[in-house]
Amino acid sequence: xxxxxxGALRLTVYVGENETWRHRPxxxxxxxxxxxxxxxxxxVFRGIEGFGVSAVVxxxxxxxxxxxxxxxxxxxxxxxRIRAFLPELDGLVGAVGxxxxxxxxxxxxxxxxxxxxxxxxxxxR
Numbered sequence: 775x776x777x778x779x780x781g782a783l784r785l786t787v788y789v790g791e792n793e794t795w796r797h798r799p800x801x802x803x804x805x806x807x808x809x810x811x812x813x814x815x816x817x818v819f820r821g822i823e824g825f826g827v828s829a830v831v832x833x834x835x836x837x838x839x840x841x842x843x844x845x846x847x848x849x850x851x852x853x854x855r856i857r858a859f860l861p862e863l864d865g866l867v868g869a870v871g872x873x874x875x876x877x878x879x880x881x882x883x884x885x886x887x888x889x890x891x892x893x894x895x896x897x898x899r
Contacts, residue, residue: 778814783853784880787863789873791820792842795866800873801845803866811859814851821845826874850882 793800801818808816824844849856856877867873 778882782882783856784878785849786876787847790842791845804847816849819846
């Protein structure tokens with residue numbers, strides 16, 4: 775995995791927490807495919823409230839409606855590599871029939887760890 779600094783593209787994919795791809799959470803499948811594609815990084819964020827095309831508000835505040843909360847998968851890499859990943863993403867999200875993908879230009883600022891490892895003794899995974 776290459777170190778990324780400077781201009782980049784951020785891909786944010788919004789899906790429902792309960793959306794699945796072949797019995798696996800859709801968000802997990804997206805992350806694992808991004809990893810397999812060698813993209814620089816991906817994270818999943820669980821929302822506490824939101825609505826989508828169904829216009830149904832899902833919230834963590836009401837126990838009976840706490841299912842299918844919104845999830846955002848954020849992937850950052852060069853524009854070229856993100857755009858090359860989009861057809862694979864379309865195959866996943868398009869097949870499920872739910873979700874929204876957004877692209878944003880961004881700038882990555884990464885402080886290189888000193889020789890011998892990351893600051894504070896943390897190890898890179």
